[in-house]
Amino acid sequence: SYVLTQPPSVSVAPGQTxxxxxxxxxxxxxxxxxxxxxxxxxPVLVVYDDSDRPSGxxxxxxxxxxxxxxxxxxxxxxxxxxxDYSCQVWDSSSDHPVVFxxxxxxxxx
Amino acid sequence: xxxxxxxxxxxVKPSETLSLTCTVSGVSISSTTYYWGWIRQPPGKGxxxxxxxxxxxxxxxxxxxxxxxxxxxDTSKNQFSLILSSVTAADTAVYYCxxxxxxxxxxxxxxxxxxxxxxxxxx
Numbered sequence: 001s002y003v004l005t006q007p008p009s010v011s012v013a014p015g016q017t018x019x020x021x022x023x024x025x026x027x028x029x030x031x032x033x034x035x036x037x038x039x040x041x042x043p044v045l046v047v048y049d050d051s052d053r054p055s056g057x058x059x060x061x062x063x064x065x066x067x068x069x070x071x072x073x074x075x076x077x078x079x080x081x082x083x084d085y086s087c088q089v090w091d092s093s094s095d096h097p098v099v100f101x102x103x104x105x106x107x108x109x
Numbered sequence: 110x111x112x113x114x115x116x117x118x119x120x121v122k123p124s125e126t127l128s129l130t131c132t133v134s135g136v137s138i139s140s141t142t143y144y145w146g147w148i149r150q151p152p153g154k155g156x157x158x159x160x161x162x163x164x165x166x167x168x169x170x171x172x173x174x175x176x177x178x179x180x181x182x183d184t185s186k187n188q189f190s191l192i193l194s195s196v197t198a199a200d201t202a203v204y205y206c207x208x209x210x211x212x213x214x215x216x217x218x219x220x221x222x223x224x225x226x227x228x229x230x231x232x
Contacts, residue, residue: 001172030215031212031214031215033215033218033219035156035219041224042205042222042223042224042225043156043205043219043222044222045218045219045220048212048215048218048220049212049213049214049215049218052212054220086155086156088156088219089215090215090216090217090218092216095172096171096172096173097169097216097217098146098158098161098169098171098217099158100148100155100156100157100158101155102154102155103155103156
């Protein structure tokens with residue numbers, strides 16, 4: 001089945017830009033979705049279809065996807081952004097159509 | 110307001126069957142727009158998709174769990190359920206139910222999640 005690879009951790013100072021990557025074979029040909037999960041809470045969709053934001057998600061959150069890497073970018077990082085972020089794809093041609101990355105812990109220094 | 114709520118035993122013995130129900134409120138589970146899914150997360154680990162069901166009863170399962178998983182839907186109760194048989198300690202996880210939808214380029218985008226329920230497999 002398709003494999004998504006994320007770095008275990010990313011650290012950034014408040015006010016700076018955080019970039020969280022999600023690697024996969026030719027991931028640029030797929031739509032990537034991103035979830036934020038705070039401790040003890042359910043995941044929340046923050047970006048879908050590579051770069052679209054659900055209602056209520058700040059414009060500071062954006063996404064891109066090309067080649068073998070998708071990226072979630074968080075501008076002007078705040079302490080409240082500290083969480084685990086997971087990417088997900090839908091692989092319509094696979095018998096395992098829903099795949100999640102292993103998650104990245106974002107630490108705000 | 111849309112809500113999903115998982116319910117079921119928090120402790121299951123090894124080799125027995127795990128059974129959970131997700132009660133949906135605020136939207137009809139019979140809607141042709143949405144799919145309904147189960148996702149789990151072992152302690153300290155990432156998310157794992159278990160499977161999904163459409164209002165018609167059509168299902169898709171994670172191949173690694175397919176031999177042990179059944180997902181069903183009860184439109185009269187606005188609920189869908191998960192059965193996982195022959196559980197082991199490796200099935201210990203927080204189990205989430207979620208609503209999925211399709212965009213113009215993808216499906217099974219999970220936009221609403223239940224709060225999750227911890228199921229521990231132990232004797």
